Amino acid sequence: MKIKHNLTNKQRRSLRTHKNVVATADRPKLLITRTNKYIYLQVINDQGKILLSESDERLLHNKTIKTSLTKTARSVEAGKALAAALKAKKIKALAVDRGPYKFHGRIKAVVEVIRENGVEV
Numbered sequence: 001m002k003i004k005h006n007l008t009n010k011q012r013r014s015l016r017t018h019k020n021v022v023a024t025a026d027r028p029k030l031l032i033t034r035t036n037k038y039i040y041l042q043v044i045n046d047q048g049k050i051l052l053s054e055s056d057e058r059l060l061h062n063k064t065i066k067t068s069l070t071k072t073a074r075s076v077e078a079g080k081a082l083a084a085a086l087k088a089k090k091i092k093a094l095a096v097d098r099g100p101y102k103f104h105g106r107i108k109a110v111v112e113v114i115r116e117n118g119v120e121v
Helices: 009-020 056-061 071-088 106-116
Strands: 029-034 039-044 050-055 095-097
Touching (some): 029 106, 039 071, 050 056, 050 071, 071 106
Parallel strands (some): 029 095
Protein backbone atom coordinates (compact mmCIF):
# COMPACT_ATOMS: atom_id res chain seq x y z
CA MET A 1 0.00 0.00 0.00
CA LYS A 2 1.34 3.39 -0.97
CA ILE A 3 1.28 6.00 1.77
CA LYS A 4 -0.02 9.32 0.50
CA HIS A 5 1.85 12.40 1.61
CA ASN A 6 -1.21 14.58 2.05
CA LEU A 7 -2.40 12.53 5.02
CA THR A 8 -1.87 13.53 8.62
CA ASN A 9 0.46 11.52 10.84
CA LYS A 10 -2.54 10.11 12.71
CA GLN A 11 -4.10 8.93 9.42
CA ARG A 12 -0.82 7.29 8.36
CA ARG A 13 -0.48 5.44 11.69
CA SER A 14 -4.09 4.33 11.41
CA LEU A 15 -3.58 2.98 7.87
CA ARG A 16 -0.48 1.06 8.99
CA THR A 17 -2.46 -0.60 11.76
CA HIS A 18 -5.62 -1.26 9.71
CA LYS A 19 -3.79 -3.06 6.91
CA ASN A 20 -2.23 -5.58 9.32
CA VAL A 21 -5.42 -6.50 11.18
CA VAL A 22 -7.67 -8.84 9.22
CA ALA A 23 -11.10 -9.98 10.34
CA THR A 24 -12.21 -13.51 9.51
CA ALA A 25 -15.47 -15.38 9.99
CA ASP A 26 -14.06 -17.04 13.14
CA ARG A 27 -12.20 -13.99 14.43
CA PRO A 28 -14.01 -10.64 14.01
CA LYS A 29 -12.20 -7.34 14.45
CA LEU A 30 -12.42 -5.24 17.62
CA LEU A 31 -12.11 -1.63 16.51
CA ILE A 32 -11.20 0.75 19.34
CA THR A 33 -11.80 4.47 18.91
CA ARG A 34 -10.75 6.87 21.61
CA THR A 35 -11.60 10.51 22.12
CA ASN A 36 -10.49 12.84 24.89
CA LYS A 37 -13.75 12.17 26.71
CA TYR A 38 -15.00 8.68 25.76
CA ILE A 39 -13.99 5.30 24.32
CA TYR A 40 -15.96 3.43 21.67
CA LEU A 41 -15.67 -0.31 21.00
CA GLN A 42 -17.05 -2.00 17.88
CA VAL A 43 -16.90 -5.65 16.84
CA ILE A 44 -16.91 -5.92 13.05
CA ASN A 45 -17.17 -9.12 10.98
CA ASP A 46 -15.24 -9.93 7.79
CA GLN A 47 -17.89 -8.30 5.56
CA GLY A 48 -17.62 -5.02 7.49
CA LYS A 49 -20.92 -5.37 9.35
CA ILE A 50 -21.00 -4.16 12.97
CA LEU A 51 -21.96 -7.09 15.19
CA LEU A 52 -21.69 -5.41 18.60
CA SER A 53 -20.84 -1.99 19.92
CA GLU A 54 -20.28 -0.49 23.34
CA SER A 55 -19.07 2.81 24.74
CA ASP A 56 -18.57 4.37 28.12
CA GLU A 57 -20.70 7.27 26.90
CA ARG A 58 -23.69 4.92 26.53
CA LEU A 59 -23.05 3.44 29.96
CA LEU A 60 -22.90 6.92 31.50
CA HIS A 61 -26.16 8.02 29.88
CA ASN A 62 -27.91 4.80 30.95
CA LYS A 63 -26.62 5.43 34.50
CA THR A 64 -24.90 2.00 34.58
CA ILE A 65 -21.62 3.55 35.74
CA LYS A 66 -20.83 6.58 37.86
CA THR A 67 -19.60 9.86 36.43
CA SER A 68 -16.99 10.11 39.20
CA LEU A 69 -14.91 7.24 37.73
CA THR A 70 -11.70 7.94 35.86
CA LYS A 71 -11.61 7.51 32.08
CA THR A 72 -9.61 4.30 32.45
CA ALA A 73 -12.09 2.87 34.96
CA ARG A 74 -14.97 3.78 32.65
CA SER A 75 -13.15 2.07 29.77
CA VAL A 76 -12.75 -1.06 31.87
CA GLU A 77 -16.49 -1.08 32.56
CA ALA A 78 -17.22 -0.71 28.83
CA GLY A 79 -14.85 -3.63 28.18
CA LYS A 80 -16.67 -5.78 30.74
CA ALA A 81 -20.03 -4.97 29.15
CA LEU A 82 -18.66 -5.82 25.69
CA ALA A 83 -17.16 -9.10 26.98
CA ALA A 84 -20.56 -10.10 28.39
CA ALA A 85 -22.20 -9.34 25.04
CA LEU A 86 -19.48 -11.36 23.25
CA LYS A 87 -20.18 -14.36 25.48
CA ALA A 88 -23.91 -14.05 24.73
CA LYS A 89 -23.15 -14.08 20.98
CA LYS A 90 -20.65 -16.96 21.50
CA ILE A 91 -17.70 -15.06 20.00
CA LYS A 92 -14.52 -16.57 21.44
CA ALA A 93 -11.73 -14.75 19.58
CA LEU A 94 -11.08 -11.19 18.37
CA ALA A 95 -8.44 -9.38 16.33
CA VAL A 96 -7.69 -6.00 17.92
CA ASP A 97 -7.47 -2.91 15.71
CA ARG A 98 -6.17 -0.15 17.95
CA GLY A 99 -6.07 2.43 15.15
CA PRO A 100 -3.48 5.19 15.57
CA TYR A 101 -3.24 4.71 19.34
CA LYS A 102 -0.40 3.08 21.26
CA PHE A 103 -1.16 -0.09 23.20
CA HIS A 104 -1.19 1.46 26.65
CA GLY A 105 -3.53 3.24 29.03
CA ARG A 106 -7.23 2.91 28.21
CA ILE A 107 -6.62 0.74 25.14
CA LYS A 108 -4.53 -1.77 27.11
CA ALA A 109 -7.02 -1.77 30.00
CA VAL A 110 -9.92 -2.64 27.68
CA VAL A 111 -8.05 -5.47 25.96
CA GLU A 112 -6.88 -6.95 29.27
CA VAL A 113 -10.43 -6.95 30.68
CA ILE A 114 -11.76 -8.67 27.58
CA ARG A 115 -8.98 -11.29 27.89
CA GLU A 116 -9.79 -11.84 31.56
CA ASN A 117 -13.41 -12.55 30.65
CA GLY A 118 -12.47 -15.50 28.46
CA VAL A 119 -12.18 -14.01 24.98
CA GLU A 120 -8.98 -14.75 23.07
CA VAL A 121 -7.47 -11.44 21.91
